Amino acid sequence: MASLKNLLLLLTASLTSVQAQAPGENHLISRRKLSKRFIDENGNYNISFYHLNDVHAHLDEFSSSGTDCTRPERGCFGGYARIKTVLQETRPSHPDSLLLNAGDEFQGTMFFSYYGGEKIAQTLNEIGFDAMTLGNHEFDKGDDHLGEFLSNLTFPIVSANIQSSHPVLNKTIKPFHIFEEYQLAVIGVTTETTPGISSPGPDTKFSDPIEAVQNTIDFIRSTTNIKRIAALTHIGYEEDQRLAQETTGLHLIMGGHSHTPLGNFTGAVGPYPTLVDNKAGEEVFIVTAYRWGEYLGYIDVTYDSEGRILEYHGAPIHLTNTTEQEPGLQAEIDAWRKPFEEYAAEEVGYTTVELDQSLCQLGECLLGDFMADAMLEYRLNSSSVDFALINAGGIRATIDAGPITRGEVLTAFPFGNSIVEITVTGKQLWDTFAGILTKVNPRNGKPVTSFFQISKNIIVEYVPKKNSTAATAEGELVSVSIGGEPLDLEKEYKVVTLDFIAGGGDNFFYPTFGNLITLDTQDQVLLGYIERLSPVEYALDRRIKTISKCRRKWVERERKKRAAEKKKRGL
Numbered sequence: 002m003a004s005l006k007n008l009l010l011l012l013t014a015s016l017t018s019v020q021a022q023a024p025g026e027n028h029l030i031s032r033r034k035l036s037k038r039f040i041d042e043n044g045n046y047n048i049s050f051y052h053l054n055d056v057h058a059h060l061d062e063f064s065s066s067g068t069d070c071t072r073p074e075r076g077c078f079g080g081y082a083r084i085k086t087v088l089q090e091t092r093p094s095h096p097d098s099l100l101l102n103a104g105d106e107f108q109g110t111m112f113f114s115y116y117g118g119e120k121i122a123q124t125l126n127e128i129g130f131d132a133m134t135l136g137n138h139e140f141d142k143g144d145d146h147l148g149e150f151l152s153n154l155t156f157p158i159v160s161a162n163i164q165s166s167h168p169v170l171n172k173t174i175k176p177f178h179i180f181e182e183y184q185l186a187v188i189g190v191t192t193e194t195t196p197g198i199s200s201p202g203p204d205t206k207f208s209d210p211i212e213a214v215q216n217t218i219d220f221i222r223s224t225t226n227i228k229r230i231a232a233l234t235h236i237g238y239e240e241d242q243r244l245a246q247e248t249t250g251l252h253l254i255m256g257g258h259s260h261t262p263l264g265n266f267t268g269a270v271g272p273y274p275t276l277v278d279n280k281a282g283e284e285v286f287i288v289t290a291y292r293w294g295e296y297l298g299y300i301d302v303t304y305d306s307e308g309r310i311l312e313y314h315g316a317p318i319h320l321t322n323t324t325e326q327e328p329g330l331q332a333e334i335d336a337w338r339k340p341f342e343e344y345a346a347e348e349v350g351y352t353t354v355e356l357d358q359s360l361c362q363l364g365e366c367l368l369g370d371f372m373a374d375a376m377l378e379y380r381l382n383s384s385s386v387d388f389a390l391i392n393a394g395g396i397r398a399t400i401d402a403g404p405i406t407r408g409e410v411l412t413a414f415p416f417g418n419s420i421v422e423i424t425v426t427g428k429q430l431w432d433t434f435a436g437i438l439t440k441v442n443p444r445n446g447k448p449v450t451s452f453f454q455i456s457k458n459i460i461v462e463y464v465p466k467k468n469s470t471a472a473t474a475e476g477e478l479v480s481v482s483i484g485g486e487p488l489d490l491e492k493e494y495k496v497v498t499l500d501f502i503a504g505g506g507d508n509f510f511y512p513t514f515g516n517l518i519t520l521d522t523q524d525q526v527l528l529g530y531i532e533r534l535s536p537v538e539y540a541l542d543r544r545i546k547t548i549s550k551c552r553r554k555w556v557e558r559e560r561k562k563r564a565a566e567k568k569k570r571g572l
């Protein structure tokens with residue numbers, strides 16, 4: 002009795018002193034440390050997970066397209082100040098909880114292009130993450146910059162398939178972390194494709210994530226009593242499902258990389274959680290939270306005594322203007338914006354010609370050629386792609402002749418869209434271009450909402466529609482040639498495009514492409530191209546050609562002739 006009384010006194014004293022320093026969460030943590038975790042008579046145990054992925058430097062709220070929130074009356078989303086509010090309001094009623102980050106905090110807004118990882122590190126520490134795995138984009142500025150970022154973080158960094166002899170990375174990255182108080186291990190993994198899509202140093206190696214996770218599970222199970230094992234992954238939703246299927250001992254996967262919307266809302270591509278059976282026929286729960294921090298992933302699970310999940314409850318929390326922004330953090334974020342104006346005024350190159358946007362919806366335009374060529378050249382550096390394709394609607398402003406500023410590039414391409422590579426058949430490409438020109442996608446019968454622009458190495462010819470009053474060019478597709486050869490309907494082509502297009506944007510493609518690997522953002526790629534080319538001298542080269550009906554007849558006769566010859570040869 003006496004000892005219980007002492008304990009209560011101690012508890013009260015400690016609570017009072019902690020409360021005096023800081024309200025809210027700290028109070029709860031101190032109580033948790035003193036109380037025994039609740040496990041019922043069957044050995045069941047409850048814990049909550051909050052998880053985020055692919056925030057891509059969206060420290061502040063953003064508009065639905067991902068750009069700065071300049072028109073709040075149209076709705077703005079996300080931002081770490083909102084996440085902080087949700088955590089402050091809900092975490093105290095979840096005695097045992099973890100807040101985990103599945104990677105790709107880097108690249109996507111000026112908070113990264115101006116500050117590198119510095120303000121991101123500060124924000125993540127302030128939000129109080131319990132662990133993070135690395136995304137491919139964390140390597141965008143190389144190992145040294147990543148090392149500096151990681152050494153500033155105040156929580157563990159986990160990735161079981163990264164081996165690095167870089168002195169800082171070697172010390173800061175570990176395969177897993179054990180949360181002793183919850184008797185739970187979190188194993189990290191990062192996409193094995195990172196060297197091809199980002200810039201890790203030669204001494205940083207990535208191995209097969211599935212093998213790395215299974216080896217780590219086996220190690221944990223053979224050296225500790227831990228049975229609750231979760232994976233924090235940056236390998237994409239499809240690979241997460243394969244990871245679930247091909248391992249044993251893992252029952253929860255919190256993922257990122259593919260920007261997959263899961264949940265019960267419009268546009269979601271799967272359930273939250275997605276259940277997949279593992280090698281032993283046991284259920285594995287897979288969750289991920291879309292991208293940019295528009296949703297905060299949240300799931301409560303009940304573990305049985307063997308570390309399997311018996312029950313769950315939860316759904317991703319949508320962060321809209323109905324959630325207040327925590328004022329302290331928001332004030333910091335606002336202050337960090339101050340130098341952006343000066344940064345935007347910096348000259349990044351020079352152009353002798355006006356890079357025109359005004360004609361992009363009506364036919365080939367100079368800024369369209371320029372951007373698509375930049376994307377093609379960028380991707381040709383590490384892949385054998387055929388051409389680049391973008392939507393005219395994503396090109397927002399002309400870049401005037403004279404000095405080019407960073408701000409002009411960002412104004413012309415404000416969306417922070419990322420470059421992706423897709424593989425498509427000639428038939429699909431034909432349908433795509435034909436659909437753009439008739440403004441109806443033949444594969445789903447729905448409107449196509451933009452004209453296109455393309456890179457070198459492809460020529461598209463069409464007969465324009467007479468007397469069209471449409472805001473974008475219309476016509477009938479006549480021919481497509483790639484690398485000087487007529488489009489082969491059976492062949493597969495590699496196309497560089499934007500995550501927006503590949504995800505069904507403007508209805509260019511149907512069906513769309515899942516599990517995309519996002520590369521650098523469009524503005525970054527264009528800045529690099531300008532730096533290499535400056536002074537820019539560019540001219541239209543008729544890669545998008547309007548032709549007459551006579552010419553169409555000739556093209557069609559030639560095509561038939563070729564087809565007949567091919568058939569004859571085949572016989």
Ligand SMILES: *[C@@H]1O[C@H](CO)[C@@H](O)[C@H](O)[C@H]1NC(C)=O
Binds near residue numbers: 040041045047303
């Ligand atoms: C876990 O949570 C469920 C649902 O809220 C509850 O019914 C159960 O009693 C809890 N079990 C433990 C061990 O806390």
Ligand SMILES: *[C@@H]1O[C@H](CO)[C@@H](O)[C@H](O)[C@H]1NC(C)=O
Binds near residue numbers: 073075076321322323
């Ligand atoms: C909040 O967002 C909605 C759309 O999501 C918008 O209609 C509304 O005007 C916004 N409210 C304010 C106060 O900005």
Ligand SMILES: *[C@@H]1O[C@H](CO)[C@@H](O)[C@H](O)[C@H]1NC(C)=O
Binds near residue numbers: 119146150
């Ligand atoms: C790390 O922290 C130091 C000291 O606060 C700061 O100067 C530096 O910019 C930070 N770097 C990164 C990448 O976070």
Ligand SMILES: *[C@@H]1O[C@H](CO)[C@@H](O)[C@H](O)[C@H]1NC(C)=O
Binds near residue numbers: 164165171172174
């Ligand atoms: C760090 O270096 C040691 C010695 O080479 C190696 O065994 C270990 O796996 C490395 N750790 C990481 C995370 O790369």
Ligand SMILES: *[C@@H]1O[C@H](CO)[C@@H](O)[C@H](O)[C@H]1NC(C)=O
Binds near residue numbers: 265
């Ligand atoms: C999904 O949302 C709809 C509408 O809000 C609701 O009727 C339905 O029950 C929900 N389904 C699940 C599985 O939560």
Ligand SMILES: *[C@@H]1O[C@H](CO)[C@@H](O)[C@H](O)[C@H]1NC(C)=O
Binds near residue numbers: 379
């Ligand atoms: C191509 O790769 C080299 C070496 O990694 C790099 O220096 C160069 O900037 C890259 N060029 C483009 C267009 O990305």
Ligand SMILES: *[C@@H]1O[C@H](CO)[C@@H](O)[C@H](O)[C@H]1NC(C)=O
Binds near residue numbers: 467
């Ligand atoms: C197209 O417009 C011209 C001039 O406005 C007019 O003379 C012609 O009849 C129109 N043709 C069609 C097919 O509408």
